[in-house]
Amino acid sequence: MKAFDYIRATSVAEAVAAAARPGAAYLAAGTNLVDLMKGGISRPDTLVDVTRLPGLDRIERGTDGSTRIGALVRNAALAHDPVIAKRYPALAEALLSGASGQLRNAATTAGNVLQRTRCPYFYDTASACNKRDPGAGCAALGGVTRSHAVLGWSEHCIATHPSDFCVPLAALDASVEIAGPGGPRSVPLEAFHRLPGDTPERETVLEPGDLVVAVTLPPEAEAFAGHSRYLKVRERTSYAFAVVSAAVGLRMDGDRIGQARIALGSVALKPWRARAAEDLLAGAAPTPETFAAAAEAALADARPSGDNAYKIELARRIVVRALTLAAAGTPDRVPALPASPFAPNPSAPNPSAPSPLAGAPVHA
């Protein structure tokens, strides 16, 4: 690890001033940044520690029904907060499906949103990577691309954004509150992460010194609480990043869908909101045919970036399954295996009915 200076910021103004200098980076829990520094992928000259900034570790309810999550609220505290679990159950399920108990106790709200890609070539400093070294080329192209993007990628970068938390945040129209050298501003989460284009090194809309201070859910977000799920396919049941994931929320209007929210994870360099699919579901009956049509629409623009066409069909199936589970109703409690397609569905009308996986071959 490269040596660095360390500054413990005691106010937002002090943090912003220190981090606006070239070579500076914010440090929260360090569960992503310290890992990247050990590998020589991130090489900051100065760390500006934000963990002691006052007032950023709170979850606040606005009088209008919005919820403001401070940048330093830990992932575990957020997932287990009774208000969050009740009003935004897909958020709790997504958080609990990520990383491990230990990591969730440390990881912060802002750190999670700002975590970097898990592209193996990005992690290997001997490989060319446009993100690490702009203009160097992309070693992933033509390489091992099972986990890479199928939406929104460019020939300059085919990586994905790995956060689970960001997927329901995108579905629920969350926004990111920023304090920066130019004063405070707020950006929709959906516009916060950038697609690679020809500048994959620019990952978010943040400018030097910009500090994320909170993530806010708008009042409408809790309308989906009764029919919300997060579903995540992993290569092992727990403690693994998503191959593909989906967050789904339905606001039912009698026996029809009033409004739907769908976002996909690990398919692009940002959480991917599927608006065309949402439009198709508005006013429709929650039938397998409508769900299949929605899944088609969600992936209409998808194309493989290598050896990963399977992710497109997988994503369609995850959308259908997530919609089916959400239509059946949010479980009272996050299942024992959060977001797992292998978890029994606690809200299924007939618990003795065979699971959708029964009879499926164990090995594909």
Added chain:
Amino acid sequence: MSFPITLTVNGTRRSVVLEDARVTLLDLLRERLDLTGAKKGCDRGQCGACTILLDGVRVNACLALAVSHDGASITTIEGLAVGEALHPVQAAFLEHDGFQCGFCTPGQILSAVGLIQEGQTGGDPERVREGMSGNLCRCGAYAGITEAVLTAHAALTGPDVLPGRQLAEDAA
């Protein structure tokens, strides 16, 4: 630059001067404070062997920079037993053969202590397995580990009280 920090480690205040901000809590414990119970498996947050309690909650010591945790309170495996009396989680790991080589065990035990305090699993083995998934065991002692955590959970929190049983006990 050097950074003086003070930690309370297993109940004892320890003051150290870090010559370098790069030191993780894991390296500080192992290399400076002679507490080698917390293990370095991967050094990258991927195995759980370095699990400690930091201000009462389980975390990976390998990804925590010591300088950021000035003033914190830390519990390692060396601080769990009281004299010769094992902590209930330690006793349960012995009783259920929750290990083979023992390398992952300090991390497993601290993780289990943290998990039980978090209070999310009850006596559900599936929730215990999920809650312990941040601790890998290369010897595959998982069955014994789950049994041990369930036993320790019951010892520390009392058996899961079913509503019916509670009523029967109240009536008795």
